[in-house]
Amino acid sequence: GDSVTQMEGPVTLSEEAFLTINCTYTATGYPSLFWYVQYPGEGLQLLLKATKADDKGSNKGFEATYRKETTSFHLEKGSVQVSDSAVYFCALSENTNAGKSTFGDGTTLTVKP
């Protein structure tokens, strides 16, 4: 079945540091890939997505590239801010499974001033 493996957390960075959160996936078909962000006390919000190989999703300074050859979708940001502190989830969705998304376990990011 489908699965998503995320880099284990928690991750603690200083403000303006470079961020990478690794995500790899296993899927039978050609999934769409997503990153969601969950701020404390809130629901998940879609951060960015990519629907086919080599697509790059980007939003709010974050970006991730759909790499079919390495089955990866790593999240990056060049300079993190304290306000980026949150839990980040990688997810995939396959057309064959009624739109159901499979989520990674989440990575908690804390950015210190």
Next chain:
Amino acid sequence: DTAVSQTPKYLVTQMGNDKSIKCEQNLGHDTMYWYKQDSKKFLKIMFSYNNKELIINETVPNRFSPKSPDKAHLNLHINSLELGDSAVYFCASSPSGQGGGYTFGSGTRLTVV
């Protein structure tokens, strides 16, 4: 206008009670979901409905019963609540097809005492 709204936001109840959580979306999406998030932030799908039809029913105790009166609403009723049911329950919706991603509600924090 809130896109996916859940009520109540907090629910504290005693073991053995029956409770309901309501969800409504105004995005015109065809598919709605219930997810459970435990204390470690792990997300687990419970149910999915497409145009009022149940399409995903994961291994969930039959004390949990979803109901979708129309495609904009998906409610969750829980009978005979147990301590282990304490979690945050998220409603989400998505358009047809795999590429749209989910829109989540803000969650219902259920505490069973």
